[in-house]
Amino acid sequence: MSSYVVLTPLDLGLAALLILVNAGVSIAFRLGLERTLLLTTARMVVQLALIGLVLKWIFAQTSPLWTLLLAAIMISAAGYEAISRQERRIAGWLTYGLGTGTLLAVGTFATLFAVGGVIQPDPWYAPRFVLPILGMVLGNSLTGIALALDTLTGAAWRDRSAIEARLALGATRMEALGETTRRTLKTGMTPILNAMAASGVVSLPGMMTGQILAGVDPVEATKYQILIMFLIAGSTALGVLIATFGGVLLLTDKRQRLRIDRLVTKKETPAA
Amino acid sequence: MAASGLQSRGTLALLRVEQLTIPGLPSLSFEVGDGECLAVEGPSGTGKTRLLRAIADLDEAPGHVFLDGAERHEMPASQWRRHVRYAAAEPGWWGETARVSLLPPGSDEARVLKLVGDLGLDSALLDRPLTQLSTGERLRLALVRAMSDQPRVLLLDEPTGALDTASAALAEELIRYQVLAGRSVILVSHDPGQIERLSDLRLQLAAPRKAETREQP
DSSP states (O other), rough: TTTTTOHHHHHHHHTTTHHHHHHHHHTTTTTOHHHHHHHHHHHHHHHHHHHHHHHHHHHOOOOHHHHHHHHHHHHHHHHHHHTTSSSSSEEEEHHHHHHHHHHHHHHHHHIIIIIIIIOOOSSSOOOHHHHHHHHHHHHHHHHHHHHHHHHHHHHHHHHHHHHHHHHTTTOOOHHTTHHHHHHHHHHHHHHHHHHHHHHHTOOOOHHHHHHHHTTOHHHHHHHHHHHHHHHHHHHHHHHHHHHHHHHHTBBOOOOOOOOOEEEOEEEEEEEE | OOTOOOOOOOOGGGGEEEEEETTTTTTEEEOTTHHHHHHHETTOOOOOOOOHHTTTTOOOOOOOOTTTEEGGGSHHHHHHHHHHEEEEEOOOOOBBBBBHHHHOOTHHHHHHHHHHHHOOOOOOGGGGGGGSSSSHHHHHHHHHHHHHTTTTTEEEETTTTTHHHHHHHHHHHHHHHHTTOEEEEEEESSOOOHHHHHOOOOEOOOOOOHHGGOOOO
């Protein structure tokens, strides 16, 4: 690892100057984003610095309990994020339960698959393997799940009269929402397909870039990246599937009614 | 609330509504027999549409609705709605053409085409893009769609609302035929003449405030 260059605070300070471009755009076009920019920049630095310290400490412990705790926090945060991104969301705590439950399922599945079946580190719960993989899987599944639920609720709202017409003719909720479901599944899976097609040509995936910069042999870094891509693709598909059908069930009831009354529109909340 | 002119026909009634509760209205009880047409009247916003939707079990509503003595919750909702058919005032569509929803696999094409003709429509409309059809054409096609699998009860929400006089007359003729064929029809209409011509029974929904004084004993 002779090529690994340690970054000094001065190096990062130099990079931070690039934020001035954002500030310049905001000021020149009177976008009023300066305050938000300052806050989000500070937030990003503090969050990343903290997680760096937390990870260093947790990696040193190699304790299943601490690993599990951090994993639980990551999953809850991702679940909240998946739901809060939606224009129209299904009211009540069940929708957060759906988001968090789906991410818990796919995060557990993909991480266990990776550490138990493929990488097999010793011990298998080594946080240095478990947490980064979980993070990658969560981040990407979250995108698919949020997009799927947003598509589902948006389409159900827009096509409600067609859906209800089918229900009135004696269709079940799964039949009446069949086309909506297919469109939702497709939309949810599109980003990961695009990412797979573009990776290596248009983009060098973040994880691989990080590894290469940290001195890992590019071929080795690529192997890990391919593994991660498969994990992400599988877990996103699974997550989109669970979230879509869970969403259909929450948007309807046992008497095969469309419960458009359960949708609430996102309140206008300014960023930061 | 008692519907004017309604008499109990005991267990003979095909559709029996008991203590059906819709927000803003006193609970409703009435019956519509075989081959009868009940007109629901009342100003806009009094709950006529919500009443039809509740009977079709498309909205939650406490109370009971019986069809030939069987309560709606005794059978799957999809089965109930195949017998008790709601036709919305603004019908919803899916697919590119009307054929998609009017002639799903296994449907009786001859009957559908007959109904299309009865309403003065050209069967070529079935294959024209839905976006190219007029509101009146879509409304009449929706009426065909609602009737084509011969449900026992028709809940018609302003079935001729957007139709010209000639088309409305054909639609009325078809509704009258459905009643003569033994179906029960509940009709929401703002046309007093149409109510006069079609209905045997009437149910007056009053504005909520007034309705409080007319509660059933």
